Amino acid sequence: MSERYIPLAINGGISHGSWLKPNQLLALGEYLEEDQEIELTTLQQLIVKVPESQLEDAKKKFDEVGLKYYKVGNFVKSLRTCNFCKGEEEEGMPVAKGLNERIAGQEVPFTLRPAYTGCPVGCGEPLINDIGVMKKKDRYQLYIGGQAKGYNAKVGQLFAEDLTPDELYELVDKVLELYRQHGRKREKFPKFISRYGFENIREEVIV
Ligand code: SF4
Structure with a gap:
């Protein structure tokens, strides 16, 4: 064989x-x-x-x-990041690593691209990825639903802000779990958000 x-x-x-x-x-x-x-x-x-x-x-x-x-396949991809040019701690590299360890490889209905950027300059392009995290001062902002490719390209929407690392991890976990439970087979994440409703997702995961 x-x-x-x-x-x-x-x-x-x-x-x-x-x-x-x-x-x-x-x-x-x-x-x-x-x-x-x-x-x-x-x-x-x-x-x-x-x-x-x-x-x-x-x-x-x-x-x-x-x-x-x-x-390789319908999993969460490894976190795309910026170059952390202003320093490892200042730009939250440990948080990026923690998030990556937590979510990369999780099974989802369709390949999902997360991105992280260490300051609002946004070199990691978090707003045009499925899940985007931006560090702002000592807290984290979470964007969802960005899409870089195709005619439907669009920027993600601000889902939550002023998050601590633990709040960020928990929220991303909940969003991914909701997508896993309610996303259709091979339904892209931005499409799932449009169908399910951005506000409905917020209501379900932000208590
Ligand atoms: S997003 Fe900010 S910290 Fe990251 S590489 Fe760009 S300027 Fe540097």
């Missing part, structure tokens, strides 16, 4: 910009066929296909060299 290949989305994790180191590229090369094409996505991820029989070994190796790997 021929070997199955498992697609993984890979990046170097949340840091000051998107970087990969030579030892990370070498680790990737250990598990890929010589002529395999590697897709570089607009979300700054590499899509690779790892033989199923080597998947667990590959994951261990990727952990060792600091590569992050995510499932």
